[in-house]
Each structure stands twice: as C-alpha cells, then as structure tokens.
Amino acid sequence: MTPERALKIGITCYPSVGGSGILASALGEELARRGHEVHFISYGRPFRLPASAPRLHFHPVVINDYELFKYPDYTLPLSVKMAEVTRDCGLDLLHVHYAVPHATAAILARAMLPAGRRPRVVTTLHGTDTTLLGRDPGYGPAIRHALMESDAVTAVSAWLRDETQRLLAVDRPIDVIHNFFEPKVARRTRAEVRAELGLTDEAMMLHLSNLRPVKRVDLLLEAVARVRPRDAFKLVILAGGDFTPFAAQVERLGLGDRVVVRQNVFEIEDYLQAADLGLFASESESFCLSVLEAMSFGCPSVSTAVGGVPEVVVAGESGVLVRGGDADALAQGVESLLRDPVKRAAFGRAAQVRAREKFSAAVIVPEYEALYRRVCG
Ligand code: GMT
Numbered sequence: 001m002t003p004e005r006a007l008k009i010g011i012t013c014y015p016s017v018g019g020s021g022i023l024a025s026a027l028g029e030e031l032a033r034r035g036h037e038v039h040f041i042s043y044g045r046p047f048r049l050p051a052s053a054p055r056l057h058f059h060p061v062v063i064n065d066y067e068l069f070k071y072p073d074y075t076l077p078l079s080v081k082m083a084e085v086t087r088d089c090g091l092d093l094l095h096v097h098y099a100v101p102h103a104t105a106a107i108l109a110r111a112m113l114p115a116g117r118r119p120r121v122v123t124t125l126h127g128t129d130t131t132l133l134g135r136d137p138g139y140g141p142a143i144r145h146a147l148m149e150s151d152a153v154t155a156v157s158a159w160l161r162d163e164t165q166r167l168l169a170v171d172r173p174i175d176v177i178h179n180f181f182e183p184k185v186a187r188r189t190r191a192e193v194r195a196e197l198g199l200t201d202e203a204m205m206l207h208l209s210n211l212r213p214v215k216r217v218d219l220l221l222e223a224v225a226r227v228r229p230r231d232a233f234k235l236v237i238l239a240g241g242d243f244t245p246f247a248a249q250v251e252r253l254g255l256g257d258r259v260v261v262r263q264n265v266f267e268i269e270d271y272l273q274a275a276d277l278g279l280f281a282s283e284s285e286s287f288c289l290s291v292l293e294a295m296s297f298g299c300p301s302v303s304t305a306v307g308g309v310p311e312v313v314v315a316g317e318s319g320v321l322v323r324g325g326d327a328d329a330l331a332q333g334v335e336s337l338l339r340d341p342v343k344r345a346a347f348g349r350a351a352q353v354r355a356r357e358k359f360s361a362a363v364i365v366p367e368y369e370a371l372y373r374r375v376c377g
Contacts, residue, residue, distance in 0.1 A: 007372055008037045008090055010082060010119065012106070013097040015044035018210060018240070019289040020126035023156070023179050024097040025049045030182070030365045032056040039085050041094075043074065047266070059085050075101040075108070082109035086119045092376050093120040093151075095368075099129040100139060103146035120375040123150040124177070127286030127307075128214070130155075130164045144168045151375040154368075157308025160286040175371060178311065179287050180364035181355065183296045186269040193274040197260050203233045203338055206275035206299065208268065208290045209282075211241035216304075216325075218249060220281035223330035225253035232338050235279070237261045238271055272297040277337050277344065283324055285309050291319070295355040300347035302333035312359070318351040 009031060013024030025046040028038045032055040040046060040058045050056070061081045065072045082094055082105060094109065096102035103123040110118045123146065133139040147153050147170050154175045155161040161174040186193075194204065205224070209215040217237075224235050235258055237243065243261045250259050265271065278294035278301030285307045292312055294301050303309055305321035313319035320336065322329035337344045357363070 004373065006035045006037060007031075007092045007369075007376065008039070009372065010039045010041055010085055010089075010091045010094040011097070012041050012078070012082065012094065012102045013046060015042045015046040019179070019287070020098045020124075021046050022048055022289060023126070024095075024124075026180065026182060026361070027095075027365065027368060028056060029053065030361045031368075034365065034369070037089070039089055039091065041078070041081050041085055043078075057089075075105050078102070079105040079108040079112065082106055083112045086113060087117060091119050093122055093372060095122040095124065095372075097124045098126050099123055099143050099146055100133050103150060104142055107146050107149045120151040120372075121149070122152045122154065122371065122375060123147060125153065125155045125160055125164055125174075125286075127156070127160060127284070130160060130167060131284055131286070131307075132214075134164065134167045140168060144170060148172060152371055154371065156287045157311050159308040159311065163286075163307075177367045177371070178359055178364060179289050179292060180359050180361050181289065181292045181296050182361040183272070183293075184269050186273045187267055188270045190274045193270050197234065197236055197274075199234055202231065203276040204274055205233045205235045205334065206238070206271060206278050206294065207235065207280065208238035208265075208271075208278075208293070209240060209280070211239055211243060211246075214282055214284050216281040216283050217246055219283075219325065219327055220279060220330070221246065221249050221253055221255065221259075222327040223281060223334070224258065224279070225255055226327060226331035227334050227338070230258060233258070233276075233334070235259045236271065236275070238265045238268060239263050268293065269297070272299060275299045277301060277334065278303070279330070279334060280304065280309075281327075281330055282306055282309075288312060292355055292359050295319070295351035295359075298348040298352040300337065300344060300351045302330060302337065304330070314350070314354065318347055318354045320347075 011028045014021045025048045032038045094106045106121045154177045280303040287308045300319045302320040304324040306324045315321040320333040
C-alpha cells in the first residue's frame with residue numbers, strides 16, 4: 001500500500017486568547033508533527049504556537065490603517081495573503097477557524113486563483129460565529145454564503161451543528177468533529193502552585209475563561225458566595241480578559257479572601273494539575289474547551305448544562321451538570337464535591353479517561369485528516 005501524501009494546509013484563526021485559536025494552534029502543531037506542512041495565516045502569531053517547529057510556518061497579514069476608511073478592513077488583506085500563500089507554497093486547502101471573517105476571506109482567496117491552483121476550503125464553526133453573529137442581520141447572510149460555498153463545514157459539537165442548520169437555514173451537511181486537548185507537562189509542582197496561590201488545606205476551585213458576558217462570571221460569583229463552609233475552598237480565576245469589572249462584586253459578596261485572580265496565564269497546565277474542581281456558569285457554550293482541559297488533569301467540573309457541554313461531560317459520572325442560570329444549583333453541585341472527596345476523585349478519574357478516550361489528539365486529529373483527504377479527492 002502506498003503511503004498517503006503529506007498535505008499542505010493553510011490555517012487561519014484568531015491568534016489571541018480564545019478557544020477557537022487554541023484549538024486551531026493545537027491542530028496545526030499536531031498536523032505538522034504527523035508530517036504535514038502547515039502554514040498559519042493571521043494578523044498575529046497564535047499565542048500557544050511554539051516559536052519554531054519543523055513544517056510549521058507563520059505568514060503575518062499586514063493591515064494598513066488608511067485615513068480614508070473610518071474602520072480598518074481585515075477581510076481583504078487576509079484574502080490576498082491567503083491567495084498568495086496558496087500560490088507560492090502550493091497549499092491543498094485552507095482550514096479556517098471561526099467563520100467571521102475567515103471563511104469569507106477564504107472563499108474570496110479561492111476565487112482569485114486560477115483553476116487548477118484553487119485550494120479546498122474547510123470551515124470550522126466554534127460557537128459565537130453562529131450563536132451570536134449568525135443572528136445578526138448584518139452578518140448572517142454573509143456567513144451563510146461562506147458556509148454554503150465551503151468544501152466542508154465542521155462544528156465542534158452536534159448541538160452547534162443543529163443550531164447552525166436551524167439559525168442560518170444551512171441545508172448542507174455539517175461534520176461534527178469535537179475539540180481535543182493534549183496536556184503538556186506542568187513546569188511546577190502542585191505544592192509550588194498552591195503555595196503561590198496562598199492555599200493551605202482548602203480545595204482549589206478553578207475557573208478559566210475570557211470572562212465575556214456569555215461566561216456569566218457574575219452568576220459564578222453569586223454561586224461561590226453561597227457555598228458552605230466558606231473556608232473549605234478558594235476560587236482561582238485564570239482570566240483571559242479584564243477582571244476589574246468584577247472586583248466590586250467580589251467585595252460586595254465578601255469574597256475578597258476567597259478569590260485569587262491570575263491574568264493572561266500561559267502555563268495553564270501548572271494550575272490545572274493543582275486544581276480540585278472546575279466551575280463554569282456559562283449561559284451558552286458550544287463545547288467548553290476549559291472543561292475538557294480540567295478533565296485531562298483528572299479535575300471534575302460543576303457546569304451549567306448548556307449547548308454542547310453535555311457532549312463533553314457525562315452528568316453524575318465525569319462531572320456535575322446543573323440547569324443554566326441557577327446559582328443555588330451550582331453552589332449545591334460544588335458542595336457535593338467538596339463534601340465527598342471519594343466521589344470527587346472517582347469523577348476526576350472518569351473525566352480523565354473520557355478526555356483521553358474521546359477528546360485526545362490521537363482520536364480527533366485523524367478525523368480532520370480523513371476530512372481533508374475526502375475534500376481533496
Ligand atoms: O466565546 C468564547 O469563549 C470564544 C470562542 C472562540 O471562538 O474562541 O469559544 C467558542 O469556541 C471554543 C472552542 O471551540 C468552545 O470551546 C467554546 O465553547 C465556544 N464558546 C461559545 O460557544 C460561547
């Protein structure tokens with residue numbers, strides 16, 4: 001049997017803190033490790049991408065801020081760069097993460113190239129590109145067009161696939177390829193991290209997110225304030241956004257000595273391995289990569305059962321899921337795990353096994369490779 005030819009893949013994502021960029025970076029790294037040539041095309045180097053690795057390339061998109069325009073445009077220079085890299089490096093396909101504006105730019109790039117040099121376009125939907133922007137009449141029709149014109153569309157959960165088909169009336173097939181997480185080795189010991197956070201005997205409750213309104217950090221703090229006994233835990237927040245708007249609420253709820261915030265942390269593994277439970281109160285979540293990151297370290301979470309989260313966590317087995325918007329239920333879920341370390345450990349073990357068996361690179365990356373082979377013919 002002849003070995004399959006390595007592919008030349010362009011990847012576009014948001015390079016800053018955010019689940020879609022994290023996933024796209026990890027995918028690019030894994031594809032390059034498997035022998036493919038991977039070209040990232042974006043306005044900045046994705047923050048979790050290694051500084052250098054074999055077969056991994058980065059092509060910056062330069063955006064000029066012309067006085068003529070009130071708002072600088074990114075879509076056109078991105079499409080020109082995509083076309084240029086496809087032509088110069090002989091890319092087989094462009095895989096764009098988050099539809100806006102990446103899918104539109106890829107469709108335009110493909111149209112700019114002569115027949116025979118055109119790349120296949122694969123669009124991966126991550127969540128708010130459908131659930132927020134898809135509802136916006138100023139974006140919806142353009143997103144729908146880009147999805148209909150893509151050679152393949154994937155969604156990170158079955159829930160997101162169904163939402164996309166419903167909200168955008170997209171009657172084409174959408175492949176579900178769940179997210180994956182490949183934990184790196186922590187740099188510090190659990191004891192070192194706990195000492196840095198000022199933890200003694202308390203359980204470490206962890207929340208990590210970009211703190212956008214959809215994450216309902218306000219609800220999360222309300223829930224934490226109801227947890228008893230209050231000296232049984234500390235809440236550690238790894239903030240990929242500005243926490244200062246929540247400082248007043250922390251004070252009002254008397255949580256000043258219970259909450260520790262770390263801003264823009266790169267070594268998340270250090271904190272994940274030290275955590276005893278995760279807490280997530282999102283009002284919408286297509287997947288929730290952070291829950292999976294915690295699971296990979298044997299850390300079970302209490303989370304709202306919204307969107308695709310029930311596809312990640314098996315309630316009562318690998319974590320606790322509660323009704324969205326319910327601070328009491330979140331607090332009770334946390335207490336149930338704080339009170340019962342044996343149950344917590346059992347959930348943690350089940351979570352880690354599930355993360356490895358369902359959502360590891362070894363399971364998910366071949367699904368993307370199979371999809372690429374399918375569209376490339
Ligand atoms: O809204 C965010 O949290 C960012 C957004 C993104 O595109 O970076 O996250 C979405 O994609 C993540 C990776 O696939 C998913 O884990 C998140 O659940 C999803 N967020 C929402 O659906 C709100």
